[in-house]
Amino acid sequence: MKSLKILIIAFGIVSTAFAQGKYTVTGTRFLLPLFEQFNEPLQEEGFDKLFEATSRNPKADITATATPKVLPAAKEGYKQIALAKIVYLPVVNTKHPDIKTLLEKGIRVDELKSIFFKDKGDAGFKPNSNFNVLTRSACAAVSFSSFLKEDIKTLVNDYDKIENDSLLIDLVTKDTLAITFLDPSNIYDINTGKIKYGITVLPIDLNNNGTIDSDENFYSDRKVLIERLKKDKIELPSGLLTVTISEKENAYFSKYVNWVKEKGDPIIENFGFLPLN
Incomplete structure (x- = not known):
């Protein structure tokens, strides 16, 4: 004992x-x-x-x-x-009907407002492409909305409540008209650094000239993305990881x-x- x-x-x-x-x-x-x-x-x-x-x-x-x-x-x-x-990038289905044009012309940061927030048709941009907007009213959405100086309450979501990012990505891969925004940890495969199957990053037209120039096309690889953002201090929708x-x-x-x-x-x-x- x-x-x-x-x-x-x-x-x-x-x-x-x-x-x-x-x-x-x-x-x-x-x-x-x-x-x-x-x-x-x-x-x-x-x-x-x-x-x-x-x-x-x-x-x-x-x-x-x-x-x-x-x-x-x-x-x-x-x-x-x-x-x-943490940066947040617009992501579309790889089989979107206008994918070729979207990748060639990209989108300006301020144009994101017209897609992701309600009643923003007066923002100077009305999308030529049709989108089904899929979003989650979670922490990332608060950061995304804050960067664009918008109220998260006006964030568009054309789908019922989406529980997590894995489900969100799955829904985007199944809907050819889908668009959302995600952080790189959700966009890129952790092992290969390449964009996950079924989704594509919609490039940002940084100089607002209506086309994606060669130096604006840096999204295909996670390492290239991070190095470019660091080197040129490019400002994209972003927030912080805070403890x-x-x-x-x-x-x-x-x-x-x-x-x-x-x-x-x-x-x-x-x-x-x-x-x-």
Whole structure:
């Protein structure tokens, strides 16, 4: 019996140590895999806590959210920290009837308003192509709307409630008239860096000359996209990856933030986001 008690106590100590060796992360689902990709290099450098992604966990240590560039006010006792920049790109079905013209002419950033927001026919652009607009009123949509200075309540969605990004992508691949906006982590295959099957990025006409010039066509590969956005500081609809953590824990967590800023760029870029520095 005494041996059994010792074993139980020892197991409890080990279990507690394991529980203390992680930061649970919850929040916007498409962000969570990035934190797990930080784990291996963090472990190699001797960090004692690794990240564990959890779904809809109100007791998580960290909440990761896609936010606009101007952060909303944090709750009392909590601190918000931006870790990366997220761009949002218009995406269409590869078999859209006007795909050839769409890829040749592209679209201006301000023209996105006429497609994605209600009652914007006076924005100076009426699409020549027909679109079925598929969107989700989630965190990414808040950032997209904020960048374009539009109210998310006027965001168009020609489909019933779409639960997650995987379903959204699936719907776009099945509807030849579909258009949506997505971040690169959802657009590009994580292993190949190429655009996922059935969807195509609608290129942005950066100089507003009505055609996509060779230097505006950089969307076929994730690495090329990120390098071009970094090099020329191109402004596309975007927001931030922001974490919220208690102020009590922030002093310790700050060394993780410093590591992300100093050494996390390759992981962030491979995921499809942009470093802040």
